[in-house]
Each structure stands twice: as structure tokens, then as C-alpha cells.
Amino acid sequence: MQFDLLIRGGTCVTPSGVGAADIGVRNGRIVEIGSLSSADADEVLDASGLTILPGVIDSQVHFREPGLEHKEDLETGTRGAVLGGVTSIFEMPNTKPPTFSQEALVDKLHRAHGRAWCDHAFFIGATPTNFAELPQLELLPGCAGVKLFMGSSTGNLLVSESEDVLRTLQHGFRRVPVHSEDEARLRERWNLVKDGADVSMHPVWRDPEAAIQNTRRLIELARQAGRRVHVLHITTAEEMEFLAENKDIATVEATPQHLTFSAPDCYEQLGSMAQINPPIREEHHRLALWRAIEQGVVDVLGSDHAPHTREEKAKPYPQSPSGMTGVQTLLPVMLDHVHAGRLSLERLVDLTGHGPQRIYSIARKGRITVGYDADFAIVDLNAKRTITHDWIASRAGWTPYDGREVIGWPIHTIVRGRTVVRDGEVQGAAIGEPVVFQEALPLEA
Ligand code: DOR
Numbered sequence: 001m002q003f004d005l006l007i008r009g010g011t012c013v014t015p016s017g018v019g020a021a022d023i024g025v026r027n028g029r030i031v032e033i034g035s036l037s038s039a040d041a042d043e044v045l046d047a048s049g050l051t052i053l054p055g056v057i058d059s060q061v062h063f064r065e066p067g068l069e070h071k072e073d074l075e076t077g078t079r080g081a082v083l084g085g086v087t088s089i090f091e092m093p094n095t096k097p098p099t100f101s102q103e104a105l106v107d108k109l110h111r112a113h114g115r116a117w118c119d120h121a122f123f124i125g126a127t128p129t130n131f132a133e134l135p136q137l138e139l140l141p142g143c144a145g146v147k148l149f150m151g152s153s154t155g156n157l158l159v160s161e162s163e164d165v166l167r168t169l170q171h172g173f174r175r176v177p178v179h180s181e182d183e184a185r186l187r188e189r190w191n192l193v194k195d196g197a198d199v200s201m202h203p204v205w206r207d208p209e210a211a212i213q214n215t216r217r218l219i220e221l222a223r224q225a226g227r228r229v230h231v232l233h234i235t236t237a238e239e240m241e242f243l244a245e246n247k248d249i250a251t252v253e254a255t256p257q258h259l260t261f262s263a264p265d266c267y268e269q270l271g272s273m274a275q276i277n278p279p280i281r282e283e284h285h286r287l288a289l290w291r292a293i294e295q296g297v298v299d300v301l302g303s304d305h306a307p308h309t310r311e312e313k314a315k316p317y318p319q320s321p322s323g324m325t326g327v328q329t330l331l332p333v334m335l336d337h338v339h340a341g342r343l344s345l346e347r348l349v350d351l352t353g354h355g356p357q358r359i360y361s362i363a364r365k366g367r368i369t370v371g372y373d374a375d376f377a378i379v380d381l382n383a384k385r386t387i388t389h390d391w392i393a394s395r396a397g398w399t400p401y402d403g404r405e406v407i408g409w410p411i412h413t414i415v416r417g418r419t420v421v422r423d424g425e426v427q428g429a430a431i432g433e434p435v436v437f438q439e440a441l442p443l444e445a
Pocket of ligand 1: 062094153154179274275277278304307318322323324
């Protein structure tokens with residue numbers, strides 16, 4: 001068989017396990033996995049000594065386009081993504097203006113065309129008043145679903161009252177990702193920091209109770225509505241325990257930063273660079289997140305890439321905005337955790353490939369399987385590298401991991417059979433396309 005691309009000599013992580021296999025690609029799809037040494041191909045990529053993973057699907061990024069100039073846009077955001085082995089991103093709607101209408105979604109898709117280096121989809125934001133439109137909006141091409149902010153973060157998207165949350169959940173059927181912090185409690189406790197405080201007060205203001213209380217309320221409302229939810233960036237031991245009892249209706253996201261950093265050290269060492277929502281908490285919470293990874297409770301890893309500039313971050317707390325870059329460092333940081341024995345390579349692939357596919361019903365992505373899109377992160381599990389600010393493609397230009405030595409590094413990135421990163425350099429054209437979802441398959445024209 002003639003292939004467009006043949007990836008030869010690598011070790012592959014497939015649903016059958018980890019082992020030596022060549023991969024044949026035609027028309028952007030995987031058409032053969034096995035021993036293909038005698039096959040012909042237009043392009044051959046030698047992957048000897050390397051490991052081929054399904055391209056990472058990062059289902060929580062904030063790239064800010066169109067509004068917040070000088071921060072990020074779809075070109076720089078997705079450039080960082082592919083440099084980090086990420087082949088699909090789902091962007092959150094808290095942009096300026098927010099993505100809460102068909103026009104805003106179409107505008108983003110239009111801007112992504114020819115500028116996005118990886119495949120992409122956009123969430124529509126729920127507001128207290130747009131519930132009636134959500135069933136149509138969530139089915140639009142390029143829409144990843146409806147995002148619900150129950151606690152306010154960057155931007156002004158917020159649905160905090162229980163009756164509004166319930167109404168939102170009662171409209172539509174796709175899984176709803178939720179930022180779960182209790183807005184009323186955040187407001188009550190704002191006086192702890194509002195006149196200025198040390199950034200180490202961030203997890204005191206936005207305390208564990210704000211997260212736990214809200215996650216309990218959310219699950220109760222989800223049950224009333226009979227709606228599946230995905231609880232984003234979980235930070236507390238108690239929520240992990242509670243969510244383990246609610247796996248029929250709820251899926252769970254963790255982030256590399258909550259798995260890597262802990263308070264108070266992160267605030268002492270990184271200042272407001274460590275300020276994110278929900279906050280980085282004490283060590284016992286971090287260890288509970290790892291336990292939830294090990295026990296299978298966590299479904300997905302998302303980066304929550306939020307590219308605030310150094311100037312913005314330099315403002316005195318609490319005017320300093322919350323968020324850190326992460327799309328480019330997700331894979332190297334997690335490969336380093338694999339190297340340290342904190343999770344297996346198979347579990348990492350489950351969290352970055354099959355997990356997002358399963359929870360969002362993504363068509364043809366997230367596994368190395370015949371018939372699936374040829375999206376790959378080809379990594380060197382033994383490469384020792386140092387993460388630096390200079391490496392970061394985001395316009396924010398900084399990373400909380402600056403100076404960290406890691407073992408495991410993305411070398412080549414392939415999006416639907418096109419090599420967009422070779423030997424760590426972006427090449428070719430920005431050929432990203434909208435991700436397709438099984439729950440909203442495009443109709444034949
Ligand atoms: O720290 C955060 N920043 N958490 C969020 O949920 C939103 C994000 C942002 O958009 O800046």
C-alpha cells in the first residue's frame with residue numbers, strides 16, 4: 001500500500017498496549033499499524049528511539065482572540081500548542097466580547113482558519129439569559145459545547161444562582177464543563193483581600209469550602225436536570241472523594257499545575273505567577289489529586305492556559321489577574337511525572353487522548369487506531385531539557401516552570417498527517433480545522 005506518510009521504527013502507545021509499530025497514514029487518517037518496513041510512502045519519518053503518543057487534546061485553554069490584544073491570539077496560542085505536542089484545543093468563551101452567540105462562534109472559526117496550527121473547537125458561554133438558545137448553539141459546527149462559570153474568574157461570564165444554573169442545565173444535552181467555585185462565598189470573603197494582601201492569601205479568600213460547597217450544589221442541580229457535567233480543575237481532596245461517588249453524571253479534570261505546585265511554597269517562589277482560579281492549595285490537596293489520578297477518578301488533564309502578561313501580573317494583589325500559561329508545558333511536565341514514576345505512560349495517554357474523546361464524544365481523535373485522525377505527539381522519553389521563558393510561544397512570554405529540568409520532551413507533532421513540528425521547530429502551514437463531535441455530526445449537504 002502507498003502511504004502519504006509512514007512513521008517508522010518508533011514505539012507506539014495504542015489501545016493494544018505499548019510496543020514497536022510503524023504507522024501508515026493516508027488522507028490524514030491512520031490506515032495501517034504494524035510492521036510496514038517494505039511499504040512505500042511519499043514521506044517517511046524515522047521515529048527510532050522515539051515514542052508515538054496520540055496528539056494531546058487540551059480541552060481547556062483561553063487564547064483570548066478576538067478581544068484582548070497583546071495577550072494571545074489563535075496563531076500564537078496554537079503555535080505553543082503544537083510545540084508542546086498538543087494537536088487539538090478547545091477554547092473557553094470568556095473572551096472580550098464573550099463567545100455566547102452564533103456570530104461570536106462563527107467569528108472565532110473564521111479567525112482560526114489559516115492561522116490555527118492545530119485542530120480546535122470553541123465553547124459557547126452560558127449567561128443567565130441565553131438558556132433558550134443553548135440547544136441550537138451547542139450543535140453548531142466547531143462548538144465544543146456550553147461552558148458554565150458558577151464562580152467568577154477572568155471576564156464577566158457568570159451563572160451563579162441555582163435557578164439559573166438549573167435552567168441552563170435543562171436546555172440542551174451535551175456534557176457541560178463547569179468552573180465550580182461558590183460565587184456567594186467568594187463575595188462574602190472578598191473583604192479578606194480587597195484592600196490589598198499578600199498573594200499567599202489567594203487560597204484563603206477562594207478557600208476549599210468555596211469549591212466543595214459549590215461542587216455539591218452543582219451535582220445536585222445536575223441530577224435534577226439529568227444533565228452530564230464535567231467539573232473543571234478540581235483542587236481539593238474532599239471534591240475528589242465526593243466526585244468519585246458521582247461518576248455516573250460527572251467527569252473530572254485536573255491540571256498539571258495543581259499536580260505540580262503547592263502552597264505556601266508556590267506563592268513564595270512565584271508570587272502572582274502562581275495565582276490561578278481555583279487556587280493552588282496545600283500539599284495534602286495536591287497528594288489527593290495524585291491519588292485521584294491513580295484511582296482513575298480523574299478523566300482528563302487540561303492546561304487552563306490563561307496568558308496574562310508580566311505587566312498585568314505585576315499589579316499588586318488582588319488586582320493581579322488569575323491564570324498562567326500551560327498549553328505548551330502540559331506534555332513535558334507530565335512526561336517528567338511519568339519519568340518520576342507518578343503515573344504510567346498509558347495513564348497519561350488516557351488523560352490526554354482517550355479521556356477527552358470519551359467525555360466530549362470527539363469523532364476520530366484521541367487514540368492511535370486505524371480509521372482515526374493521524375494526530376501524533378512524537379516524544380523522546382529520555383531527553384533531558386530545561387523549560388525556559390524563551391521557549392514559550394505564547395505572547396505572554398513566561399511560564400511558571402522557567403528553569404525546571406524535565407525528562408521527556410516533544411520532538412515532532414503531526415496534525416492529520418501533516419508534520420507541523422519537526423525536531424522542535426514549527427514548519428509548514430497552519431492547517432488546523434474544526435474538531436468534529438459525534439453528538440453533532442455535520443449533515444451531508
Ligand atoms: O486562573 C484562571 N484564569 N482560571 C480560570 O478559570 C480562568 C482563567 C482566565 O481566563 O484567565
